Amino acid sequence: MGDPLVLMKDVNKHFGDLHVLQDINLGVDKGEVVIVIGPSGSGKSTLCRTINRLETFESGTITIDGRPLPEEGKALAELRADVGMVFQSFNLFAHKTILENVTLGPVKVRKMSKADADKHAIALLERVGVAHQADKYPAQLSGGQQQRVAIARSLAMNPKVMLFDEPTSALDPEMINEVLDVMVELAKEGMTMVVVTHEMGFARKAANRVVFMADGQIREQSTPEDFFTHPTSDRAKDFLGKILTH
Amino acid sequence: MGDILAKYNLFAAFWMTIKLSALGAVGALLLGTLLAVMRVSPVTTLRAIGTSYVNVVRNTPLTLLMVFSILGATFTLGLSFSDQATTNAFIWACIIIAVYHAAFVCEALRSGFNTVPQGQAEAARSIGLTFAQSLSQVILPQAFRGAVAPLGSTLIALIKNSTVAAAIGVADAAGLMKTISENETGTLGVFGLFAIGFVILTLPLGLWFTSLSRRLAVKR
């Protein structure tokens, strides 16, 4: 196997005095699904967001498909087009219809014709099961539907890798599975994914690897099976004890 | 009062007020938008220019700017748009009204920017939109919708403030009112008429903007 698709080398970041990312080294291979798990405030979101430079970092390097992350400007925008991102709060464009949300990137960034983009978008919306809502506005959809549209919006760019930051944490319990099902499908089809989530069912079903973070460091990495049954570090045992009790 | 109205052309005067306000408003909207974009841009110098502009212009009396355009700019510096004094005064008046109210448009728009959640910009950047595309496709459309009400107030203030142009001889409603009150007697009714004229211009606008702001509001 060649170089990892996403490679973080000795990445460090501070928020003021807080050292949120401490010497992060992480490689994600093509087609791999990596789950990032850890206590609140451990730096999971920050790690996810530095991969497409929504957060800057002070030292170390991050490469995507062999290319180092550009600092800013057009080159950075181009790279971001290849890295999908799904947020906890969906962040659909509130003034645009569902269809327009999905076609905006393809038309403006990929310079696809409106007709082609519409066709592609409808196919993606069908795939995530919200095609019949194409003409509505985000606020008219349920959380689960909005999140599935957000996934379709990312997919419309044909990303090389997709980042998910707690995609189901803002959802009512009955909507969690409809989103996870879409993600499991994606994983099966070979999408490279980095997913911050505490959904262990998803981790067991779809993940190749679990990365455990605490206090800005990667403390442990293993297969989901090993991690959930035999965590090695005390921090991980403690953490699992807390999330498994309910 | 009837003979006064027969002698002077009220409609021409109000038409001048409308032209002055409309051109001033378009200019103020364009310049104000540019200033607002500068104030949210990642470039420190641009932000500083935007902030200074707003602070200086907002705190300068409009009359002073208006009089400066003729006494300072035209007479002393020789910046004239036309050999005809009235045309020159009209163009200067439009510019000064635009320049002055741009600062208020900028502030109204900034309140609109504050209605747009951070996540909208992050999502825009994440799909690969450049800074300019994020602004024009995602942030500004939502900011404008969130700023309709304060932009409406700014427009109404602009229409009323356009009366200051009379100070440099523009033959608008306020200019005519001054002429009438200087030359005629028993002009109290005429004052009332002009007041009603302005209410007719601004009241429907205010109502329209209120309904517009409700209709265009972004549902989140």
Ligand SMILES: Nc1ncnc2c1ncn2[C@@H]1O[C@H](COP(=O)(O)OP(=O)(O)OP(=O)(O)O)[C@@H](O)[C@H]1O
């Ligand atoms: N923009 C910011 N400015 C300052 N501090 C921040 C900022 N964003 C995050 N932090 C801090 O950095 C630390 C890590 O935050 P991060 O959001 O990455 O944690 P997390 O692991 O995703 O937590 P959670 O499970 O609660 O989402 C936290 O202590 C947080 O308060």
Ligand SMILES: [Mg+2]
């Ligand atoms: Mg987080």
